Amino acid sequence: MGGMRGSCYFVQGWSKVGVALGLLLVACQAGPTVPSTATLEPSPTSTIPSPAATIVPDPALGAQLYRSVGCARCHGPNAEGGVNPTLAGIRMSFSTFMRQVRMPRGEMEPFPPERVSNQELSHIYAWLQSLPRPTPTPCA
Secondary structure: OOEEEOOEEEOOOOHHHHHHHHHHHHHHHHOOOOOOOOOOOOOOOOOOOOHHHOOOOOHHHHHHHHHHHOHHHHHOOOOOOOOOOOOOOOOOOHHHHHHHHHOOOOOOOOOOOOOOOHHHHHHHHHHHHHOOOOOOOOOO
8 A cells, every 4th residue: 555645655554643643743833823812711612721821810809809790799798608608718629619600509690701701700719719718616
């Protein structure tokens, strides 16, 4: 099966490997295809980006967003808990946090990207992480 086809040389048994390696080399040399000014909003089928993948999260802005989006109604004004769990000093990963916000378990209402963007969530998450975890009150 050796010989020439078009402008490519094929060696018996290695044609598929050679094509795959060639495509890989071309892809690596092509560089990024996303413009540097593009936003990193995920599509419904994409994975959730980490906060660092978009911008540097700002805890002060996160505190403002936490209150304006409506988180304080159920989680308390300082994320100390209330109707729903304490969020101060959050320990879950950002992707777990985002999944809970977008597709919550339990009674929490979902917050779609039209209501709070991934960037805004990264600011809120940074603020929640900056807070100390409340000390439990001992039972009397």
